[in-house]
Amino acid sequence: MPPRTTTAASASRSGSPSAIPSRKNKAVRPKRSGSWRFIKGLFLTGFILSALMAGWFFLTPSGNEYRYMLADSLITTQHREWAKYIIGEKALRERVALYVKQFEDMGEERDTHTIPTKQEQGQGEAGAVEPEKLTSIKEVDGEGYHGYLLTVTDPKKIRLVVPNKRGRGEKVSSMVKRTGAIAGVNAGGFSDPNWRGNGFKPIGLVISQGKILYNGLGSKNSVQIVGLDKEGKMLAGKYSINELMDLGISEAVSFSPRIIVNGKGLIPSRSQGWGIAPRTVMGQREDGAILFLMIDGRQPGYSIGATLYDAQEILLEHGAVIGANLDGGSSTVLVTENGEIVNKPSSSSGERYLPSGFLVFEDPDAVEVPNIWAGLKPSEIDAGKW
Template identity: 55%
Template sequence: MKRDLEPNIKRNLNRTKTFKAPKRKKKRVFRSLFSILFILMLVAVGWFYLTPSGTNLRYMLADTIITTKHRYLAKYLIGQSELDRRVASYSKEFDVMAQVKDKHNVNLNLSATVNKSVEIESISGPGFKGYIMYVHDPKMVRVVTTNNVGQGEQVLSMVKRTGAIAGVNGGGFDDPNWNGNGFKPAGIVMSGGEMLYKGSGMNAPINVVGIDRNGLMVAGKYKPSELLDMGVREAVTFQPKFIVNGKGLVRNEADGWGIAPRTCMAQKKDGTIMFVVIDGRQPGYSIGATLYDVQKILLEKGAVTAANLDGGSSTVLVKDDKVINQPSSRYGMRYLPTAFLIFDHPDQVAVNNIWQGIDMKNFDSSKKK
């Protein structure tokens, strides 16, 4: 009986030995892979923080975050002091761009047979998709405001309510924690030649984007009183002006103010107004574009003047009572104070001063209607 058990014991011992060897081998492989991954991670971190190309990407990501409601997170990429410096630098640079003198080299010799069509063209680039809306008669463009006291209005609602052909979002607004009610505009609002809103009075220079009574696009920093003297009819506040006299002011991709959804307005030499709408913050469809990306597109399309409008979650393009693009907000279109709308008969459009009689200094922009 004893002799019969010995072979079994030996066989079991042999099996135990054969099973231990692969485990040790797996551990060695795992350690090797871990070491390789650790080294690669150190190399990646070193590249990200210590090389020119890595630094450019890091600042691009920081600029992208700066354009969102989570601006504070950019400090983890570039530090709080550099974040503050970056924001101040952009503000200063935008003011410099606003002061570049515009020669207004646009032919506005419009006849009775002017092209009244409104066309939309799909555009795309590395990582983004969007549209250009062409309005061949610039006088068809009007600024329309929210119709709700204490609350902004969606652009689709504005289009349907007024019978407009099409529209895009307009100027900036007071937006506490990116959760504002969309009622209090930033800067100024002009419609039909009337100053409907002047947040800082008539003599404080403010960045504007608009159109004068002749159909000439106006962009830059002006006093509200100057705008009236210049015959500006439609205007909102936003920045920067980035194409002047047919030349781009954004020097390179690194100065393009991050990757984001964009809405921009431009004018060609023949007077045609172009609205560019770029979707963003939607991986797999469209991440967004820098201002440098938009500048390249508009220069190729013949823009002589261009300026940025409110973008991000506000970006929307409506035509024929339908939303054409894909707004980035998961909550749908935002509620806004202003929009640029297109009309067959713009002179027949009545835009009321929704802010008249309201002390906007005491208005709480964070509370819903």
């Protein structure tokens, strides 16, 4: 008896074909088979869902609308070429060309709005009106976005400020601290090779206190601008340099599109709002107050961004009679006194170096804006060299 017990135990431990191991092997097989069926079912379900999603994405009106909005959002980023994987390379070229033409057309209608003079603002049934606070900031929220609206009650308190050193741009927070401004926002765009530009080579025109600091128009006779004349009236649209001088331009940068003119919005729907992205836009109310709207973006869980249509509607809701797009994306920034950043810039490296900013001052006439581009030709500026 003892030898048999020892032999059976040894056989069981060594894996010999005894009765006990045989039952264990039979018990394992169904578990393996069930796991495999589950994996195959999961894979098949995923495949079917992917096929249905692809069908919706490419073959339905709502899917196409979402697909083109996604492509537009990519076009506004440093990965523009990725949009071709969503709509195709030919459609990408056509899409960009279409928007360029639309933006040009949106700048053609002549603006006829007027703003009251200080004397007119002070007249009323009760006599002089108590002056409002120069600046105020309000938070704005919408579908998937969060931002801020800066209101400047006196448009003549705004100056376009540029960097004070050659060879690189300057952060708006630095501009505000350096000049003692009350507030500041980013303004015009700039050449940005490989999306690592130094912020020193602007696009188009840069005008401050009525002086042209930078002229990158080349052979172009006119350009889209956003700015203010000497009386504080906002100008936005397509103008030649001579027209701007005749209109008494004071502060301006080149950017587009104009989204509101003569009190009406120019973008018909959200699907035509040039994708979802961080935004900086500028508008003016009938009473002359300037509205700067900054929408944060590219930060899921906080704010993914807004379309230009969204920005247009926000400005209209706050009384804008004219409005225009400024450089947005990772350049979007709102700064208050002492260089405090209010919003959350989307750039992974934080606030960007820029060629210009609209800043608010208690005494704008005391501000000196040097021409750091004096004597430089646009072709001589290396936009990527720090």
